[in-house]
Amino acid sequence: MSEPQREQRPSDDETRRQALLLIHERLLGEYGEPTPKSQMAPLDEVVFTILSQNTTDTNRDRAWAGMWREFDSWRSVAAAPVSRISKAIEAGGLHRTKAQRIKDLLGRVREERGDYEMDYLRDMDMQSARMELGRFKGLGAKSINCVLLFSLGQPAFPVDTHVHRILRRVGLVETRDLSRANREIQADVPDEIAYPLHMNIIRHGREVCSAQRPECWRCCIEDLCGFEEKRLESR
Ligand code: SF4
Structure with a gap:
């Protein structure tokens, strides 16, 4: 008799990775590919x-x-x-x-x-x-x-205040500590999306998900976001 197959459950890391990919796709649909920055020495x-x-x-x-x-x-x-x-x-x-x-x-x-x-x-x-x-x-x-x-063109993922705020609201990062958030999220960001995801999340933070008055009613990742104080009506 064959062994019953164990239920395949995604690890937290894999879940976070998939969520980041989905957010990336949504933001890409909203804002497009960000323009490459000119590299400084x-x-x-x-x-x-x-x-x-x-x-x-x-x-x-x-x-x-x-x-x-x-x-x-x-x-x-x-x-x-x-x-x-x-x-x-x-x-x-x-x-x-x-x-x-x-x-x-x-x-x-x-x-x-x-x-x-x-x-x-x-x-x-x-x-x-x-x-x-x-x-x-x-x-x-x-x-x-x-x-x-x-x-250096490496696939690192800087977490600044905009990125931190959105990742916390969405529920992918818990810590309030920016340095810790920078360390914790790195392994879960697929290399190929590090740059566009970083740039587009910042844009989303500036244009839609501001610190004080997030415009959740027009947010392209609203259904993925667990923020408890969403503003779903424009006022
Ligand atoms: S739903 Fe609101 S809080 Fe959540 S990411 Fe969108 S704008 Fe930000």
Whole structure:
């Protein structure tokens, strides 16, 4: 007599993976393929992500522009006192902390690599590059994922505030801790959808699923979402 077949139950990871694929397809239907971002050099992207921390894209861009109005190379940034770097990037907020981080980072890269560049990261696999970036102070899990995805073309999945909010509302992430969310979701995001899913969730967060007033009545993933405070009528 043959053994009775055990019921095949998908693991939580597989369920989450399937849910992410479904959300990806819905968002793709709504917003299309996101335009590829132009890739920055790894060191540029690292500093760019430091400037992105705890601020808006607009203010990050103002800080980046301010830095390049004041300086003409990484060498000149590294040679400047923290106060001058801080002044140049002040539009981005937390400028003193960020200026110190940038100066420390540049000093360490120069000391270890002999130049102001981090192109060696391009030759590493994702796990090695992740560990390498983790050695630098001020680079948390989200910042590292941004560098991996945007500069190194690796299938990392940065969880920023928009992505975090939506994944929590949908029920795919429980933790309120952004760093932990960044670590927990990685293995479940299929490589091929990491970039478009990240970009389209951010767009969805900006256009439909805002923090205060989500427009659930016109949300293309409403039936997949477990948020208890859905706003199903436009008012
Ligand atoms: S149903 Fe509402 S809360 Fe859920 S993802 Fe859509 S807009 Fe956000």
